[in-house]
Amino acid sequence: xxxxxxxxxxxxxxxxxxxxxxxxxxxxxxxxxxxxxxxxxxxxxxxxxxxxxxxxxxxxxxxxxxxxxxxxxxxxxxxxxxxxxxxxxxxxxxxxxxxxxxxxxxxxxxxxxxxxxxxxxxxxxxxxxxxxxxxxxxxxxxxxxxxxxxxxxxxxxxxxxxxxxxxxxxxx
Numbered sequence: 473x474x475x476x477x478x479x480x481x482x483x484x485x486x487x488x489x490x491x492x493x494x495x496x497x498x499x500x501x502x503x504x505x506x507x508x509x510x511x512x513x514x515x516x517x518x519x520x521x522x523x524x525x526x527x528x529x530x531x532x533x534x535x536x537x538x539x540x541x542x543x544x545x546x547x548x549x550x551x552x553x554x555x556x557x558x559x560x561x562x563x564x565x566x567x568x569x570x571x572x573x574x575x576x577x578x579x580x581x582x583x584x585x586x587x588x589x590x591x592x593x594x595x596x597x598x599x600x601x602x603x604x605x606x607x608x609x610x611x612x613x614x615x616x617x618x619x620x621x622x623x624x625x626x627x628x629x630x631x632x633x634x635x636x637x638x639x640x641x642x643x644x
Contacts, residue, residue: 513629514627565628568593574603
């Protein structure tokens with residue numbers, strides 16, 4: 473097996489890229505980010521999609537997440553397949569049959585495989601949903617998480633449990 477390190481940040485096998493590198497020849501899953509709400513968020517517009525105001529970075533290896541626009545942008549040289557995951561959590565609000573929904577948009581368009589919905593089974597139910605998926609991303613693609621609820625009034629998304637993260641898969 474012939475593995476070589478290419479200074480542009482890749483690991484090669486017989487001249488074919490097989491993995492990204494951290495610049496020293498060590499394979500890495502970067503960029504990788506994990507962001508959450510900076511504080512509890514009151515979403516008062518029932519039946520309305522809103523971009524999640526994820527303003528608190530837990531980690532962001534390549535500075536890909538913008539905590540002002542709430543979007544992740546794929547940096548130069550980092551196109552490929554990405555594993556992404558998110559969770560949303562509302563305390564004591566949804567009644568039986570009401571729901572919360574989440575999705576990820578890429579460049580302003582919905583990613584079908586990113587959509588998730590959770591229905592309440594009782595009155596004033598704490599409701600949480602989570603989802604994960606893989607998507608192929610190109611340099612410059614912008615990714616954002618969106619919130620939606622069908623409660624009839626204001627709901628509060630909890631900062632400790634409403635988050636979005638992801639990373640580039642090695643070998644893509």
